[in-house]
Amino acid sequence: MVRIVRLSQFLVKEKQAFQLADQIRRSGTSIGANVEEAVGGQSRKDFVSKCSIAYKEARETHYWLRLLRDTNYLQSTQAESLLTDCEELLKILTAIIRSSKPEVPNY
Template sequence: MKENNLIRNKSYQFALKIINIYKFLQEEKREFLLSKQLLRSGTSIGANIEEAIGGQSKKDFYAKLSIAYKESRETHYWIRLLRDSGYLNAETAKQLLEDCDELLRILGSIQLTIQKKL
């Protein structure tokens, strides 16, 4: 397992940011439903990448990365919803969306490369 794996590291750092936003939303904004959705999808990205890294085949690897991509899309949705409903300020949401977009680009690129090999 590579410790310098870009997508692994970025998804882990993103998950830490999501956990901090979740705590902020719970403690400061008293928001309990949307924040839980964000926590679930935002931390699931890295968990699925970890599973992909331990995949038993290229197909297994691809399937787990596909789930991580879908979770990234869902996370993008929750961040926008939290921003547009006033729970997240524009600057915080902008940074999270940029991070999420970066994960989506990297995951999409990896998926295209794997598709060509399958």
């Protein structure tokens, strides 16, 4: 999340891309905030719900990173490193969500 905040600062200072900086900052920092809320969840259902929101925010962040790369706001090497981190988060969140959902009995 620190890298996302720094990216947002870079976009404002160097590129004057205020709206893009705001979008990537909001979605990127929301991932960690929702995971933190999940840890303090009141039930398994609440935990899964917050992790699912974090997953959606990670998908949105992935979109913004691709857009920033494809519009040359970020160099490919910068974007690829951030995209790789984001993809790892998506895999981790997917595994957490799948393993935390109650099993459905087979009839």
